[in-house]
Amino acid sequence: MKKLVIVAALGLSLSGCASRYAATPYLAPAQPIQTVSLAQDITPSEASAFEVASVGSNFGLIGALIDAGVQDSRKDRVNEALSGVKFDAEMEMQAVLSQALQSKNIQVTILSGEDRKKREFLLKYPKNENGQATLDVVVLNYGYISAGSGQPWRPTVMADVQLVDADGKQILLKNRIAYNVVNPQQGIITLYPDPQYIFSGREEMINNPEKLAEGLRVALTAVAVESVKLIQ
Amino acid sequence: MKKVVYLAASCALLASCASGPGFSSPVTKFAGVNCLAKPDLTTATSLEFKKKKKFNELSVPVVQTSKCLSTANGDTPFQLFAIPGVTQNRVFEIGSAVEPLRVFSPDIATLDGNGNVVRRFSKDQFAFRGGVYSVQMRALENEKFVLVTTAPQEVGKFFDSIQTSTSTTSVYTGFGAANWTNGVDRNYTRAFSYEGTIIARVVDTTPSTK
Numbered sequence: 485m486k487k488l489v490i491v492a493a494l495g496l497s498l499s500g501c502a503s504r505y506a507a508t509p510y511l512a513p514a515q516p517i518q519t520v521s522l523a524q525d526i527t528p529s530e531a532s533a534f535e536v537a538s539v540g541s542n543f544g545l546i547g548a549l550i551d552a553g554v555q556d557s558r559k560d561r562v563n564e565a566l567s568g569v570k571f572d573a574e575m576e577m578q579a580v581l582s583q584a585l586q587s588k589n590i591q592v593t594i595l596s597g598e599d600r601k602k603r604e605f606l607l608k609y610p611k612n613e614n615g616q617a618t619l620d621v622v623v624l625n626y627g628y629i630s631a632g633s634g635q636p637w638r639p640t641v642m643a644d645v646q647l648v649d650a651d652g653k654q655i656l657l658k659n660r661i662a663y664n665v666v667n668p669q670q671g672i673i674t675l676y677p678d679p680q681y682i683f684s685g686r687e688e689m690i691n692n693p694e695k696l697a698e699g700l701r702v703a704l705t706a707v708a709v710e711s712v713k714l715i716q
Numbered sequence: 717m718k719k720v721v722y723l724a725a726s727c728a729l730l731a732s733c734a735s736g737p738g739f740s741s742p743v744t745k746f747a748g749v750n751c752l753a754k755p756d757l758t759t760a761t762s763l764e765f766k767k768k769k770k771f772n773e774l775s776v777p778v779v780q781t782s783k784c785l786s787t788a789n790g791d792t793p794f795q796l797f798a799i800p801g802v803t804q805n806r807v808f809e810i811g812s813a814v815e816p817l818r819v820f821s822p823d824i825a826t827l828d829g830n831g832n833v834v835r836r837f838s839k840d841q842f843a844f845r846g847g848v849y850s851v852q853m854r855a856l857e858n859e860k861f862v863l864v865t866t867a868p869q870e871v872g873k874f875f876d877s878i879q880t881s882t883s884t885t886s887v888y889t890g891f892g893a894a895n896w897t898n899g900v901d902r903n904y905t906r907a908f909s910y911e912g913t914i915i916a917r918v919v920d921t922t923p924s925t926k
Contacts, residue, residue: 507919666881674844
């Protein structure tokens with residue numbers, strides 16, 4: 485998990501200039517898609533709570549050591565607060581993705597299988613007996629982020645989206661969606677955060693678990709809706 | 717610990733990335749001059765780039781004196797792009813630059829070789845992609861041109877967006893130079909405009925053979 489946060493945070497902060505994302509836009513097939521299987525294990529097991537330009541990160545190795553402890557402690561408390569209100573990101577994402585697909589008259593089944601080894605697309609898609617295509621949404625990171633010391637905390641989500649044909653061989657679409665990402669990479673879809681869900685700091689976040697969870701629900705829903713919008 | 721070290725390094729690298737267009741105001745009127753009834757296909761700007769690069773980009777400023785087209789929705793500035801002959805492994809991203817105060821309000825359609833509309837992108841097919849408000853597409857066999865005009869119904873509409881970023885400044889101490897990175901959390905209010913900048917990007921998605 486720590487490794488993931490390192491990679492995600494590095495990716496987020498470097499994305500401003502280092503690389504551009506190359507998407508594969510959807511090209512509607514002759515036979516419109518009416519049935520889709522949804523790959524599971526969509527979200528990471530824990531939410532993140534990361535301050536990007538923290539004071540500690542500006543003070544070399546000693547600052548970095550202190551900062552790592554502060555960041556981890558905050559993340560633990562945020563996850564405890566979310567557990568307290570029984571927030572389940574995986575179930576939320578499955579529900580909102582299914583709902584978004586159904587609203588486009590696409591029937592959904594859940595593709596059973598093992599959990600991912602890494603936060604990336606499935607390496608091999610099983611032949612889809614129940615749908616014309618498989619939708620693979622991989623949330624790379626979700627949680628709360630602050631751009632830096634003294635800046636507010638807002639929900640954040642970064643997800644990769646891929647639709648493959650029933651044989652699992654042809655990629656019908658591939659894209660990356662970022663909800664409130666610091667320094668977003670060129671070429672990825674960027675969604676601006678809902679201004680309602682804002683916290684001044686750690687204490688306000690953990691003392692308002694319902695609002696904390698609702699902010700994530702809104703962010704994950706926005707990403708799910710955007711994912712399904714790509715199928716047109 | 718590693719996490720923070722990586723972050724500090726990455727934030728420092730970001731210091732050289734800050735750039736952007738000026739603070740021009742949104743323009744809600746367009747007084748077209750010598751407007752055409754239909755675009756001249758022979759004057760289209762080619763999206764075939766001489767340099768073989770994975771990412772290529774063209775930007776075209778839109779002002780009152782830009783080329784004008786008379787449409788059912790009124791007079792509009794326009795830009796016509798010619799889709800290259802070989803479209804396999806190419807992704808086209810067409811839209812407009814997100815400026816600090818405004819975004820050119822784009823209406824995007826593809827045309828066949830005779831200038832007939834093949835497909836027109838609806839508003840919900842547009843998305844913000846970093847600093848561009850755009851559609852992405854792979855070209856169909858009969859699509860030869862991309863026509864960018866204005867969506868007049870959107871012109872003048874305001875929208876808010878919260879954008880987060882980091883900025884790094886170098887400071888000199890008695891022991892040498894040091895970088896300090898700050899977080900930025902800012903709400904922008906922008907409006908769709910008749911003027912702005914049209915952006916066309918072409919991405920070569922040919923798998924690398926290296």
